[in-house]
Amino acid sequence: MALNHEQPDRCPLQASFTPEFAARLRADMQMEERDTHNPHGGGNTYALERALGEDMLLTSVGWANSYYLDSQPYVDEWSIGWSPQRYETPFGAGYYTEIVGHPLAEDSAIDSYEPPDPYRPELYADAEAMIRAFKNEYWIVGVIVTTIFETAWALRGLSQMLMDMALNPELAHRILDIPFCYHLAAARKLVEMGVDMIWTGDDVGAQHGMLISPAMWRTFLKPRMAKFVGELKAINPNVKVAYHSDGNVMPIIPELIEIGIDVLNPVQPMSMDPAALKAEFGDRLCFWGSIDVQHTLPFGSPADVRAEVLQRLRTIGKGGGLVLSPTHHVQLDTPLENFWAMVHTVVNTPYSTLK
Amino acid sequence: MTTNANLERVYEAVLCGDREAAVAATRAAVDDRLSAASILNQGLIRAMDEVGRRFENGDYFVPEMLISARAMQTALELLRPLLVDSDVKPAGKMVVGTVKGDLHDIGKNLVAMMIEGAGFEIIDLGADVAPEKFVSAVRDSGAQLVGLSALLTTTLPMMQRTIQAFADAGLRDQLKVIVAGAPVTTSFAAAIGTDSFAENASRAVTVAKSLVA
Numbered sequence: 001m002a003l004n005h006e007q008p009d010r011c012p013l014q015a016s017f018t019p020e021f022a023a024r025l026r027a028d029m030q031m032e033e034r035d036t037h038n039p040h041g042g043g044n045t046y047a048l049e050r051a052l053g054e055d056m057l058l059t060s061v062g063w064a065n066s067y068y069l070d071s072q073p074y075v076d077e078w079s080i081g082w083s084p085q086r087y088e089t090p091f092g093a094g095y096y097t098e099i100v101g102h103p104l105a106e107d108s109a110i111d112s113y114e115p116p117d118p119y120r121p122e123l124y125a126d127a128e129a130m131i132r133a134f135k136n137e138y139w140i141v142g143v144i145v146t147t148i149f150e151t152a153w154a155l156r157g158l159s160q161m162l163m164d165m166a167l168n169p170e171l172a173h174r175i176l177d178i179p180f181c182y183h184l185a186a187a188r189k190l191v192e193m194g195v196d197m198i199w200t201g202d203d204v205g206a207q208h209g210m211l212i213s214p215a216m217w218r219t220f221l222k223p224r225m226a227k228f229v230g231e232l233k234a235i236n237p238n239v240k241v242a243y244h245s246d247g248n249v250m251p252i253i254p255e256l257i258e259i260g261i262d263v264l265n266p267v268q269p270m271s272m273d274p275a276a277l278k279a280e281f282g283d284r285l286c287f288w289g290s291i292d293v294q295h296t297l298p299f300g301s302p303a304d305v306r307a308e309v310l311q312r313l314r315t316i317g318k319g320g321g322l323v324l325s326p327t328h329h330v331q332l333d334t335p336l337e338n339f340w341a342m343v344h345t346v347v348n349t350p351y352s353t354l355k
Numbered sequence: 356m357t358t359n360a361n362l363e364r365v366y367e368a369v370l371c372g373d374r375e376a377a378v379a380a381t382r383a384a385v386d387d388r389l390s391a392a393s394i395l396n397q398g399l400i401r402a403m404d405e406v407g408r409r410f411e412n413g414d415y416f417v418p419e420m421l422i423s424a425r426a427m428q429t430a431l432e433l434l435r436p437l438l439v440d441s442d443v444k445p446a447g448k449m450v451v452g453t454v455k456g457d458l459h460d461i462g463k464n465l466v467a468m469m470i471e472g473a474g475f476e477i478i479d480l481g482a483d484v485a486p487e488k489f490v491s492a493v494r495d496s497g498a499q500l501v502g503l504s505a506l507l508t509t510t511l512p513m514m515q516r517t518i519q520a521f522a523d524a525g526l527r528d529q530l531k532v533i534v535a536g537a538p539v540t541t542s543f544a545a546a547i548g549t550d551s552f553a554e555n556a557s558r559a560v561t562v563a564k565s566l567v568a
Contacts, residue, residue, distance in 0.1 A: 087509040098458040166418040
C-alpha cells in the first residue's frame with residue numbers, strides 16, 4: 001500500500017546489515033548461528049529480517065554480489081580485484097571489502113573483455129526459493145544495484161571512468177554497456193520470476209551535490225535507465241522500480257519520475273531534506289530509506305533515533321509513500337540500543353496515532 | 356603571438372581540461388621567455404582558481420575538475436625545473452592522505468589537486484595511511500599543513516588518533532590540520548581538535564590559503 005501512495009496501518013520497515021552487525025544482532029536476539037545474512041548475495045535465510053518484523057525481503061543478482069565474498073583478498077568473476085580492510089569500532093572489529101583491481105584500467109583490455117554470463121540458471125536459484133517461500137507474505141525485491149555506472153567504474157577505475165565521460169564519450173559508452181546489458185538481462189529474469197519490485201541504481205550523488213553534471217547524466221545514464229525501466233514494465237506493468245543513489249540527486253529527480261521510477265532510495269537526510277522531497281515530489285514518487293547512518297544511528301542517542309523516526313513518519317512518511325530504512329546496511333559502529341529504538345518506534349507507531 | 360596570448364592559451368587549455376594543449380601552450384610560453392612564475396600564476400593557478408569557482412557555482416562537477424587538474428599537473432611537471440631554477444617558492448607545503456583503514460581516495464585526490472593548483476607543494480601519502488606514516492612525512496618534509504580524509508563513519512575515529520600522533524611526536528603546535536570527507540561535519544572537526552574543516556575541494560583551497568597566510 002505504502003508504495004501505491006496509500007497510508008497503511010503503520011510505516012513498512014526494511015533494514016539490512018553488514019555481516020558483523022548481523023552477527024551482533026543475532027547474538028542479542030539469541031538466534032541460531034546457522035542463519036545467514038548477506039547484504040549482497042546469496043545464502044540468506046531471512047530469519048533476522050522476519051524476526052524483526054520487516055516488510056520487504058531482498059534477493060540480489062549482479063556484480064554487487066561481489067561485496068563481502070571473502071576475508072582474504074580475492075578476484076571476482078568480473079576480474080575485479082578486492083581487498084578486505086579491517087576497521088575497529090567500540091563494538092569490535094569488522095571488514096569492508098574494497099575494490100582495488102580494475103581489469104579495464106588499460107584501453108587495450110576493453111575490446112577483448114568477456115563479462116560473465118547473466119543467463120546461468122544457478123544465479124537465480126536463491127531468488128526462486130525465496131519467491132516460492134515468501135511471496136505471499138512479503139514484498140519481494142529483486143536487487144540489481146550498481147546497475148550501470150558503479151560496475152563500470154569498478155571495471156575501469158573511478159577517476160579514469162569520470163575522465164572518459166568527459167574526454168572520450170564513445171569509449172565511456174562502450175564500457176557502460178558491459179554492466180548495463182548484464183544487469184538488464186538479470187532484472188528481466190527476476191521480473192519474469194515474479195518479484196514485486198526491482199531495486200536498481202548507481203551512486204551519482206555526492207554529499208552536497210551531484211558527482212557528475214545533470215547533462216552528463218542525461219547523456220550516459222538516463223537513456224539506459226529509461227530502457228531498463230521500460231523493458232521491465234513491458235514484462236509486468238505492475239512491477240515497481242526503485243532507484244538508488246547515495247548523496248544529493250535533487251537536480252535529476254523530475255527526470256527519474258519521467259522515465260518511470262516509482263521509488264527513490266536511500267534519501268540520505270544529511271544530503272537532501274526528506275520533508276522537502278515529500279512536498280515537491282510526494283504525489284509522484286515514493287521513498288525508501290531516510291534514517292541517517294552518517295550521524296544519528298552510529299553517534300546519536302536512542303532518543304535521537306526515536307525523534308528522527310517520528311519526524312520522518314510525520315513528514316516524508318505522511319499519508320504513506322514511505323518504506324522506512326537506514327540509508328545503508330546498518331554498520332558495526334551502531335549501538336544496539338539505537339537500532340532497537342528505530343525498530344520499536346516504527347513497529348509501535350501506527351499512522352493513526354500520529355498527530 | 357603575443358606573450359599574453361600564450362598565457363591565455365595555458366589558462367584556456369587547463370580550464371577545458373585539454374592536457375595536450377596545456378603542455379603545448381606552456382612550452383610556447385617558456386619559449387617566449389615568459390617567467391616560470393608568471394606562467395604558474397597567470398596561467399595554471401588562475402585557471403584552477405576559475406575551475407574552483409565553476410565547481411562552487413555548479414557549472415563544473417567532478418569529471419571536469421579531474422581533467423582540468425590533470426592538464427594542470429602535466430603542465431606543472433614541465434614547469435617545475437624552471438620554478439626551481441628561478442627560486443620560486445611554493446605557497447605552502449601540505450601532507451595529505453586518507454586515514455588508516457579507509458581506501459577511498461577520490462575526494463582526497465581532488466583536494467590535493469586543487470590545492471596543488473593554488474601553488475602549494477603536495478606530499479600525497481595515498482590511502483590507508485597509518486598515523487606514524489603521517490608523522491614521519493611531516494617531519495621529513497617540514498610541511499605546515501596536513502589534510503586528513505575519510506569516507507567511512509568507522510574510520511572517522513582514526514582522524515583523532517592521527518591528530519593525537521602528531522601531538523605525541525611534538526609536532527602538533529607547528530601544524531595546521533584540515534579534515535574532510537563525506538561524514539565529517541564542522542562540529543566533529545572542532546571536537547577532535549582540528550584547525551579547519553572543508554566541505555569540498557574548492558573550499559579546501561580557501562581554507563589552506565587562510566591557514567598559511
